[in-house]
Amino acid sequence: MDWDDLRVFLAVARAESLSGAGRRLKVDPATVGRRVARLEEDLGRRLFVKSPQGYGLTEEGARLLPHAERAEAAFDGASEALRGPEGLTGQIRLGAPDGCANYLLPQVIARICDANPGLEVQLVALPRVFNLSKREADMAVAVSRPEAGRLTVQKLTDYRLHLAASREYLAGHAPILGREDLKDHRFVGYIPDMIFDKELDYLAEIGVPPPPLASNSVSVQLNFLRQGAGLGVVHDFALAAAPELVRVIPEVISLRRAFWLIRHADDGRVERLNRFAALLTAGARAEMLRLEA
Numbered sequence: 001m002d003w004d005d006l007r008v009f010l011a012v013a014r015a016e017s018l019s020g021a022g023r024r025l026k027v028d029p030a031t032v033g034r035r036v037a038r039l040e041e042d043l044g045r046r047l048f049v050k051s052p053q054g055y056g057l058t059e060e061g062a063r064l065l066p067h068a069e070r071a072e073a074a075f076d077g078a079s080e081a082l083r084g085p086e087g088l089t090g091q092i093r094l095g096a097p098d099g100c101a102n103y104l105l106p107q108v109i110a111r112i113c114d115a116n117p118g119l120e121v122q123l124v125a126l127p128r129v130f131n132l133s134k135r136e137a138d139m140a141v142a143v144s145r146p147e148a149g150r151l152t153v154q155k156l157t158d159y160r161l162h163l164a165a166s167r168e169y170l171a172g173h174a175p176i177l178g179r180e181d182l183k184d185h186r187f188v189g190y191i192p193d194m195i196f197d198k199e200l201d202y203l204a205e206i207g208v209p210p211p212p213l214a215s216n217s218v219s220v221q222l223n224f225l226r227q228g229a230g231l232g233v234v235h236d237f238a239l240a241a242a243p244e245l246v247r248v249i250p251e252v253i254s255l256r257r258a259f260w261l262i263r264h265a266d267d268g269r270v271e272r273l274n275r276f277a278a279l280l281t282a283g284a285r286a287e288m289l290r291l292e293a
Contacts, residue, residue, distance in 0.1 A: 001042065003075065006068045008035040009047060013065055014136075016054035066150070066266075073266035089118035092276055095137035099218035100259055101125030103238040104291070105141075108283035112276070119276075138273060139263045143199045146260075152268055156259040156281055157288045161202065163248040164234040166226060176231075176248055179207070186230035187211040188221050199257055202233035206253050237291040259284070 011021035011032070018029035018036075025032065040047050047061035057065065096105055101123055109121050124137055145153055165185075170176070174184045189203045189211040203211060213229050215221050218238070225232050226244045233255065239245055261281060267273050 001039075003071065005035055005039040005042070006071055008032055009039055009061075009064065010068050010072060012036060012048065012055055013057055013061065013068075016056065018055065069264070069266050073264075073269045087118055088112075088116040088272055088276055088279075090272065091120040091122065092139075092273070093122040093124060093137045094280075095124045095126065095140035097141065097143060097218070098125040099235055099238060100141050102219050103235065103241055104259075104284060104287060108280065108287050111283060112279050138267070139261060139277065142260045142262055143197050143257060144260070145258075146262060150265040152263045152265055154261050154277070154281065156261040157285045158256060158258045159288060160236045160292060161233050161255040161257065162236060162250045163206075163231055163253050164225060164239065164242075164245045165231045165248055166228045166244045167246060168244070169225075169228040169230065170246070170248070172228075178249065179252055182206075182208060182231070186213065188213045188215075188224040188230050188232035190214060190221070191216050202255060205255065206233070237288055240291055 008021065008025065011024045012018065015021045015024060018032045021032045022029040036048065043060075043064075045060040045064075046058050047064060048055045049058050050056075094105070094109075102125060105123060109123060113119050113121060141156060174181065176182065176185065187203060187208055189208075190200055191214040192210045194216040195201050203209075211230075211232075213224050215224070218235070221232055222234065222238060222242055222245075224230070225234065226242050231248060234242070234245060234247075236247075239247070261277060263273065263277065
């Protein structure tokens with residue numbers, strides 16, 4: 001079995017289309033189709049079934065997938081071993097929720113890249129869970145620890161959140177001395193039906209109804225608050241980027257969460273990714289201490 005054919009198989013399985021696989025592999029879709037057909041002929045098995053939704057794995061394809069992923073990890077590990085222990089090189093794609101991606105990770109990753117000039121990092125900020133099995137990213141940061149899947153999980157860092165509002169808003173509205181005063185104020189938060197993780201349902205946790213001003217983006221919520229639109233729950237590490245905001249009754253309402261670094265189980269053999277994960281974890285924890293101080 002040819003490794004290049006397995007590489008094409010993996011690309012189609014993850015993209016669920018010939019065109020998507022072709023973009024990843026930088027070859028035309030017709031070539032991808034021929035390579036898949038050649039692999040199916042060599043194996044005597046049909047690996048994909050085409051439907052209006054794209055290319056889905058057959059039962060035989062699903063059985064082949066974990067073996068192909070292990071072969072990929074072994075190939076990457078061998079390549080890394082031959083390059084030796086010098087600085088990190090190549091491309092790493094990291095997925096993260098937008099609050100983490102906007103206000104914590106950029107400075108951490110910039111320092112890692114300064115120390116490793118041959119390294120290229122793509123930081124994908126999306127308000128949803130990443131699918132590592134489809135290789136949407138090499139690793140991902142999540143706000144909940146996953147309980148299923150062939151994944152390795154480690155805590156990246158803890159973080160805290162508090163109610164916050166702009167000084168302008170607080171000066172123009174009724175004082176907030178305790179939890180009972182919150183009913184007289186307008187809130188900013190997540191769009192309720194777009195909360196992709198229960199850990200993000202902050203307002204429900206503190207007993208506040210769905211907000212009249214809402215967004216699926218942490219950055220948009222923060223900008224609402226900076227414009228004096230109301231009260232909202234804000235990451236402490238993001239407050240440095242919004243000097244207009246101050247914490248509100250922090251001794252009464254204080255939330256604690258964690259970011260988790262998630263990787264595909266087979267990637268534990270790839271030393272380059274192991275080293276990057278270690279640098280990212282150490283850097284994120286140090287930066288969190290600095291920002292929350």
